[in-house]
Structures are given as structure tokens and as C-alpha cells.
Amino acid sequence: MGRAPCCDKNGLKKGPWTPEEDQKLIDYIQRHGYGNWRTLPKNAGLQRCGKSCRLRWTNYLRPDIKRGRFSFEEEETIIQLHSILGNKWSAIAARLPGRTDNEIKNYWNTHIRKRLLRMGIDPVTHSPRLDLLDLSSILNTSLYDNSSQMNMSRILFGLQPLVNPELLRLATSLLSSHHQRENPSFVLQSSAEEQTQLYNPQQALSQIQVPFVQHNHISDPIQDLPTCTPLDTSNATFPSEAHQLMQADVNSFSCQATQLNDWQSSEMACLPQPNFECYVLDQSMINHNSSDNNFGLQSVMSTPSSSSTPLNSSSTYINSSSCTEDERESYCSNMLKFEIPDILDVSDFM
DNA sequence: AAAGTCTTCAACCGCCGGCGA
DNA sequence: CTCGCCGGCGGTTGAAGACTT
Structure with a gap:
């Protein structure tokens, strides 16, 4: 049973609040507390509806509101x-002290949502938009068309926040070496059934994997981490550099590959599966030098993400106190592991 | 410097559920 | 059980400032 908008009647004021109105509202609430929002504006001498007063108080005037930029x-x-x-x-908002639902909603819509979209992640499902990640056609086109190499380089450059720079560099160099040497061993096969035979730059990019998080499904991220059969490279034609790099990466974690599409079904493909969470990380988090920087897979998986994670690995380094938007975006690929911090009690949502 | 475009976010709108009469 | 009031929520709007051309 709908109701007429409360501000339609009596010619109550709408729009931005003036400092005088703010002060009236603050003074009244400090003296009498808030409660009956219906009668509050009249008692406080405000030409506003109760709803507007409540919104102004809860979203702006409340003394415990934390203003300013959201922390990392x-x-x-x-x-x-x-x-x-x-x-x-x-x-x-209930789990972010000092932040209002409105503020969080705005921040999501203006910052986080856009960032996820730029990263090829559906902000609704938090799963990768695979339609955007099907780079095979782009790569194929690029490899066969010299004029598009510049565009490919731009694409690879744009993937920097998401992909291990080493792998990006490799993909780029492979790209250029192909154009320089026309080495047939690097040629991507255009037909689907041939796509998995040779080293595929797309596989290097397949690490752009972001978590599938099933709503209403919380489980142990470590246990749910898909496993991946170590690569059998015996029949593959790899450049030695790529082989070493990929081998090291693949051996760093495991992934269970089932129900994959053609190119995805290659032994290296570790795409998230639809029925369980997949915590796939930027290669920097699976750094095989993790003993040096204390930031290997295990430490990531076992560290509450709200803690001060040592982000000083070789390829991802964020000073959380003063990072730029781009740095946040870069780190986003890491932090999208969706591990729920211990301090967050989500059991009541299950 | 001016015009156009984009981004941000405070505020509004409509709907819903809880509750008391 | 129904009705009306109220508080709360999520989606949307639009003014203002920032940025670009």
C-alpha cells in the first residue's frame, strides 16, 4: 500500500541543507535525542520532513561519522x-564503523564497481567476465596482422595491473619475436581444436582469474582452492624462458580443471569452476621467491586480508596508507581472494 | 578562457517490513 | 485480520565541481 511522499505536503523544503538547518538539527538532537522523526522537524523548527532529517543526521551530521577517503x-x-x-x-555499513550505507553505496558505484569492470570482473557476481577475457581472437589477429601489433601491446600494457609483469613481458616479447622471426612454433592456431597444442600466450594471460564466489557459500579458501595438474610439457613446444617461468608458476599452486572449453582444457588452464570458490591470485602472490618476501601462497591464504599484509613482493607493492588509484587497482587483483577477515562475523548471514 | 563532458555524492524517491491500534 | 504509521533500505537523480578539449 504505497504512501504519498512525505515531503509533498505542507510545502516542506527539499534539496541541500543549509548550515543553519544543520545546526538546528544538531542542537535539537543533542538536547532531546533522536526518535520520533515525524515530529522532530516541527519541534526543531525545521521546514523539513522527518525522513529528510533522519537522512541528514544518519548520513552526514552524526558525530561518529568517519569522513574522508576510504582506507585500503x-x-x-x-x-x-x-x-x-x-x-x-x-x-x-554495519561492519564498517563510521561509514554509512549511503557512503558505501556511492563509493561502490563510483569507484569499486568501475574498477572491477575495468578488470573484467562482473561487479554483481564477482566472477570474471569471460566474454571479455577471450583474448584468443585478439591474439590471433595480432599475430597475423602486423598493423595490430601496436594495439596488442596496448592491451598487454593495460593488463599490467592484473598479470605478473614477467609474464606480460614474456607475452609481449613472444609477440614481437614472432613478428620479427616469423617463428612458426609460436603461431597460435586459429581453429579451436588446435589451440592447445603449442605455447599459447593466452595461457600466460589465463592467470587473469578472479574468484568465483558463490553467494551464500562460505568455505575454507584453502580447501576450496582448485587443484591443477602440473603441466606436462613433454609434447609442447616452449621457449625455454617461457617454460621455466610457467613451470615455476604452475607448480606453485594446483588447480582442478574440469568442464573447460577447448583452450581452457589445456593442462595449464586453471579457470574457476562454477560450483566452488576459486582463489586465483596474481602471480606475485604465488611468487616462487616467497621465502624472500614472505608473501607466498600460503601466507596469503592464511593471513586475514584486513591485516597489514606485507605487500612488498617483486611485482605488487602497495603502501596501503598512501597508494594511488592505480595502485589500488593493481592490488585489487591480489586482494580479490575474498578471504573473510577473522574480525568479520558473517555467520549471521548464512 | 570558454564550452563541453565526466565524476562525485548528498539527497530524494518509492517500496517494504515491523508494529501497534 | 486490517489498516496506518514509522523507520529503514536500495536505487536513482541532479547539482556542483573537476577535468578535458
Whole structure:
């Protein structure tokens, strides 16, 4: 049974609040507290509807509101909670002290959502938009068409935040070496059934894998980490550099590959599976030099993500206190592991 | 410098559920 | 059980500022 908008009647004021109105509202609430929003504006001498007063108070005037830019940890928490709760802004806000649902909603829509989209991640499902990640046609076109090599380089450059720079560099060099030497061993096969035979730059890019997080499904991220059969390279034609690099990477984690499409079904492909969470990380998090930087897979998987993660690995390094938007975007590929911090009790949403 | 475009975010709108009469 | 009030929520809007051409 719908109701007429409360502000339609009595010619109540709408729009931005003036400092005088703010002060009236603050003074009144400090003296009498808030409660009956219906009668509050009249008692406070405001030409506003109660709803407008409540909104102004809860979203702006409340003394415990934390203003200013969202911290890195807050942003991380928002993404994690959104993956579980969806657009339940009030529930998310309840776990971010000092932040309002409106603020979080705005921040999501103006920052995080766009960033996820740029990364090829569906902000609704938190799963990769594979339609955007099917790079085979782009790569094929690029390999066969010299004029598009510049565009390919731009694409690879744009993937930097997502992919290990070493692998990107490799993909780029492979690309250029093909054009320089016309080495047939690097040629991507255009037909689907041939795509998995040779070293495929797309496989190098297949690490652009972001978590599938099933709503209403929380489980042990380590246990749910898909396993991947170590690559059998005996029949593959690899450049030695690529082989070593990929071998090291593949051996760093395991992934269970089932129900994959043609190119995905190659032994290296580790795409997330639809029925369980897949925590696939930027290669920097699976760094085989993890003993040096204390940031290997295990440490990532076992460290509450809201803690001060040592982000000083070779390819991803964020000073969370003063990072740029781009750095956040870069780190986003890492932090999208959706591990729920211990401090967050989500059991009541299950 | 001016015009056009984009981004941000405070505020509004409509709907819903809880609750009391 | 129904009705009306109220608080709360999520989606949307639009003014203002920032940025680009």
C-alpha cells in the first residue's frame, strides 16, 4: 500500500541543507535525542520532513561519522562483504564503523564497481567476465596482422595491473619475436581444436582469474582452492624462458580443471569452476621467491586480508596508507581472494 | 578562457517490513 | 485480520565541481 511522499505536503523544503538547518538539527538532537522523526522537524523548527532529517543526521551530521577517503582496508572489506552480501549496503555499513550505507553505496558505484569492470570482473557476481577475457581472437589477429601489433601491446600494457609483469613481458616479447622471426612454433592456431597444442600466450594471460564466489557459500579458501595438474610439457613446444617461468608458476599452486572449453582444457588452464570458490591470485602472490618476501601462497591464504599484509613482493607493492588509484587497482587483483577477515562475523548471514 | 563532458555524492524517491491500534 | 504509521533500505537523480578539449 504505497504512501504519498512525505515531503509533498505542507510545502516542506527539499534539496541541500543549509548550515543553519544543520545546526538546528544538531542542537535539537543533542538536547532531546533522536526518535520520533515525524515530529522532530516541527519541534526543531525545521521546514523539513522527518525522513529528510533522519537522512541528514544518519548520513552526514552524526558525530561518529568517519569522513574522508576510504582506507585500503575499508575498501578491501567492502569488496569482500559485497561478494557475500550483495547490495546489502546497510549490512556492509554495519561492519564498517563510521561509514554509512549511503557512503558505501556511492563509493561502490563510483569507484569499486568501475574498477572491477575495468578488470573484467562482473561487479554483481564477482566472477570474471569471460566474454571479455577471450583474448584468443585478439591474439590471433595480432599475430597475423602486423598493423595490430601496436594495439596488442596496448592491451598487454593495460593488463599490467592484473598479470605478473614477467609474464606480460614474456607475452609481449613472444609477440614481437614472432613478428620479427616469423617463428612458426609460436603461431597460435586459429581453429579451436588446435589451440592447445603449442605455447599459447593466452595461457600466460589465463592467470587473469578472479574468484568465483558463490553467494551464500562460505568455505575454507584453502580447501576450496582448485587443484591443477602440473603441466606436462613433454609434447609442447616452449621457449625455454617461457617454460621455466610457467613451470615455476604452475607448480606453485594446483588447480582442478574440469568442464573447460577447448583452450581452457589445456593442462595449464586453471579457470574457476562454477560450483566452488576459486582463489586465483596474481602471480606475485604465488611468487616462487616467497621465502624472500614472505608473501607466498600460503601466507596469503592464511593471513586475514584486513591485516597489514606485507605487500612488498617483486611485482605488487602497495603502501596501503598512501597508494594511488592505480595502485589500488593493481592490488585489487591480489586482494580479490575474498578471504573473510577473522574480525568479520558473517555467520549471521548464512 | 570558454564550452563541453565526466565524476562525485548528498539527497530524494518509492517500496517494504515491523508494529501497534 | 486490517489498516496506518514509522523507520529503514536500495536505487536513482541532479547539482556542483573537476577535468578535458
